[in-house]
């Protein structure tokens with residue numbers, strides 16, 4: 001893979017740590033520029049854990065700080081927060097415009113996001129409506145909006161010219177055709193996950209680590225790897 005700049009897009013702080021943090025760490029170690037884009041700042045992810053009464057700005061601040069810490073652990077160079085409403089994310093023109101804006105600023109060769117088809121709804125977590133909306137909006141931003149000057153012409157006024165990423169990887173696909181060996185960075189991925197303290201306690205981490213190891217093993221099986229994150233790849237058309 002010769003991509004120099006990689007942008008990973010997800011709905012909530014912590015989504016990328018679960019799905020793609022190992023890949024992000026590998027790519028950063030290889031000297032590629034890696035950036036994150038989060039569609040929401042996860043302000044509703046506090047149910048029953050003592051945050052009732054906190055202002056939305058305070059909840060944003062907690063989750064964005066955790067996300068920045070996790071990204072820093074992995075060597076991710078920048079994090080972009082779009083602050084669309086958590087739990088109410090919609091694949092709207094406004095969301096697609098905000099994603100296109102980040103893509104045109106970052107100019108990635110490769111974009112990594114969720115599987116827009118999400119036909120493998122094997123968990124309520126994975127099939128969360130925000131995850132579906134983020135993956136579909138990222139897919140629609142990739143083609144044709146980001147490379148076409150007539151989409152969101154106001155962005156030209158911000159100095160943001162059309163840009164075409166060459167390739168996209170969709171994580172958690174029903175059928176993978178790309179595997180990233182994350183065995184060398186598995187501990188780093190766990191350290192990044194542990195940065196999301198408002199979501200995952202130290203006690204939770206003890207139980208989560210073996211489950212994440214099993215998940216990495218399961219994803220690696222079809223690619224002949226002991227521990228992997230897997231994707232389905234598509235070339236982005238002209």
Ligand SMILES: [Zn+2]
Nearest residue numbers: 011012015128
């Ligand atoms: Zn999520």
